[in-house]
Amino acid sequence: MILVLAEHRRGELRDVTFEMLSLAERISKESPMEIASLLLGGERGFIDKLKDFCDRIIFVDSPELKNYSPEPYLEAIKKAIDATSPKLIMISHSSFGMDLAPFLSEKLSLPLITDCVDVSLKEGRLATLRQIYGGKIFSEIRLKPYERYLVTVRPGTFEPEIREKRSASVMEIPFQAGTYKRRFLEYIEEKIEDIDISSADIIVSIGRGIGKPENIPIVQEFADEIGAVLACSRPVADKGWLPKSRQVGISGKTVKPKIYLALGISGSFQHQVGMKNSKTIIAVNKDPKAPIFNIAHYGVVADMFQVIPVLKEKLKK
Numbered sequence: 164m165i166l167v168l169a170e171h172r173r174g175e176l177r178d179v180t181f182e183m184l185s186l187a188e189r190i191s192k193e194s195p196m197e198i199a200s201l202l203l204g205g206e207r208g209f210i211d212k213l214k215d216f217c218d219r220i221i222f223v224d225s226p227e228l229k230n231y232s233p234e235p236y237l238e239a240i241k242k243a244i245d246a247t248s249p250k251l252i253m254i255s256h257s258s259f260g261m262d263l264a265p266f267l268s269e270k271l272s273l274p275l276i277t278d279c280v281d282v283s284l285k286e287g288r289l290a291t292l293r294q295i296y297g298g299k300i301f302s303e304i305r306l307k308p309y310e311r312y313l314v315t316v317r318p319g320t321f322e323p324e325i326r327e328k329r330s331a332s333v334m335e336i337p338f339q340a341g342t343y344k345r346r347f348l349e350y351i352e353e354k355i356e357d358i359d360i361s362s363a364d365i366i367v368s369i370g371r372g373i374g375k376p377e378n379i380p381i382v383q384e385f386a387d388e389i390g391a392v393l394a395c396s397r398p399v400a401d402k403g404w405l406p407k408s409r410q411v412g413i414s415g416k417t418v419k420p421k422i423y424l425a426l427g428i429s430g431s432f433q434h435q436v437g438m439k440n441s442k443t444i445i446a447v448n449k450d451p452k453a454p455i456f457n458i459a460h461y462g463v464v465a466d467m468f469q470v471i472p473v474l475k476e477k478l479k480k
C-alpha cells in the first residue's frame with residue numbers, strides 16, 4: 164500500500180495532497196498496490212473530495228488532530244501504519260512535512276528521503292529523484308530493500324490529476340489523545356502593512372544579483388514606470404533591503420501575475436514554488452545555466468543593469 168498523508172490547513176485540503184495521490188497512481192501502475200489517503204482530523208467533507216483519488220481513506224478523528232502538531236500526528240500515523248502496513252508513506256515537503264517527516268523517521272525508524280521530485284518503486288526498492296546545487300543537478304537515490312519507506316514530495320511538481328477514477332472505502336481508527344509537550348494554540352495572521360504582491364498583475368522581482376540596496380531605486384523607478392509591484396527573493400528580504408511581505412517563494416508569498424520579471428534571481432526551487440504559475444515569466448540573469456531559465460518563457464542572458472535602461476527606452480517608444 165502507498166499511504167498519502169492528506170495535508171489540510173484552516174479547513175482546506177491543500178493541492179499537494181492530490182499531487183501526491185496522482186504520483187501514487189503512477190507508482191501503482193508500475194508496481195500494483197493499493198492507494199490510501201490518511202486523513203488526520205480535518206473535516207468529514209474531505210472524504211468526498213478524496214474518494215475518487217484512492218482505494219481507501221483512513222480517517223483518524225480527534226480535536227487534537229484538527230491542526231498540525233507533531234506528537235498527536237506521530238501517534239495517529241503509527242496507528243495507521245499498524246493497521247495497514249504500507250510500503251511507502253508520502254508526506255508533502257511543505258513547512259508541515261519538513262517538521263513532521265524527520266520526527267517520524269527518527270521515532271519510527273523509517274528511512275526518509277526528503278524533497279523528492281520523482282519517486283518509484285522498482286522491485287519493491289525505493290528510487291527517488293532530488294534536485295541539488297540549487298536545482299542545477301538531479302541526483303537519483305536508490306535505497307536498499309526495506310520493509311517501509313518515507314518520502315516527502317515537493318509541492319507543485321505533479322499535476323493533481325488522476326487517470327482512473329477510484330471509489331475509496333473509509334476505515335476509521337479510534338484515537339485517544341494523550342498528554343503532549345507541545346500543542347497547537349492558534350494561527351497568527353501576518354499583518355498586511357505593505358503592498359499585497361499576491362494580487363499584482365505585473366511583478367518586477369529582484370534577487371541577490373541586485374548587488375547592494377543602493378541599486379534598488381533603479382529597479383523601483385522602472386517598476387513604477389511600467390505599473391509593476393516590486394518583489395524579491397529571500398536573500399533580499401533577509402538582508403532587510405525589502406520588507407519580508409515582498410518575498411516570493413516557499414517561505415514567502417505565492418504569486419500568479421500576468422508578467423513576472425525576475426532580475427538577478429537564480430531560480431532555486433524554493434523561489435520557483437512561489438511564482439512558477441505566473442502567466443509569462445521573463446528572466447534576466449548573467450548565468451546561462453541559472454535554473455530560472457528552465458521555467459522562463461523568455462530569457463535574457465545579460466547584466467540586469469544593462470537591460471533595464473534598454474527596456475525603459477523601448478517602453479518609452
Ligand SMILES: Cc1cc2nc3c(=O)[nH]c(=O)nc-3n(C[C@H](O)[C@H](O)[C@H](O)COP(=O)(O)OP(=O)(O)OC[C@H]3O[C@@H](n4cnc5c(N)ncnc54)[C@H](O)[C@@H]3O)c2cc1C
Nearest residue numbers: 370371372396397412413414415427429433434448449467
Ligand atoms: C527552508 C528554506 C526556505 C526558503 N524559502 C525561500 C523563499 O521563499 N524564497 C526564495 O526566494 N528563496 C528561499 N529560500 C532560499 C533559496 O534556497 C535560495 O537561496 C534563494 O532563492 C536564492 O536567491 P537569489 O536567486 O536571489 O540568489 P542567488 O541564488 O545568489 O542568485 C543570484 C543570481 O543573480 C545573478 N546575477 C548576479 N548579478 C547579476 C546581474 N548584475 N545581472 C543579472 N544577473 C545577475 C547570478 O547569476 C545568480 O543566478 C529558502 C531556502 C530554504 C532552505
